[in-house]
Amino acid sequence: YSRDAAHAYLANVLSFPGYYGKNLDALYDCLTDISEPTHIVIYQFPDFTDCPENYLCSLLDTIVAGVKDNSFLTLSFDAGSGR
Numbered sequence: 001y002s003r004d005a006a007h008a009y010l011a012n013v014l015s016f017p018g019y020y021g022k023n024l025d026a027l028y029d030c031l032t033d034i035s036e037p038t039h040i041v042i043y044q045f046p047d048f049t050d051c052p053e054n055y056l057c058s059l060l061d062t063i064v065a066g067v068k069d070n071s072f073l074t075l076s077f078d079a080g081s082g083r
Helices: 003-013 024-033 055-069
Strands: 038-043 073-078
Touching: 003 024, 003 055, 024 055, 038 055, 055 073
Parallel strands: 038 073
Antiparallel strands: none
């Protein structure tokens, strides 16, 4: 896991525009710009009840905020093996 890899993955699977800035503000902006029904699944979601302040938590918080603010987005978590 790295910041760059996470942003590259999200940009790819969510078809973000080429000018996507690959930071949390840009992530929020792109999430709230989505204008067709889109379901986001986060696989292998670890237990974040004790989440330290780190970038992964900030990334997840940003995704949750984008989902809350865009009625076209839904979100679920899957603790299984994913994909």
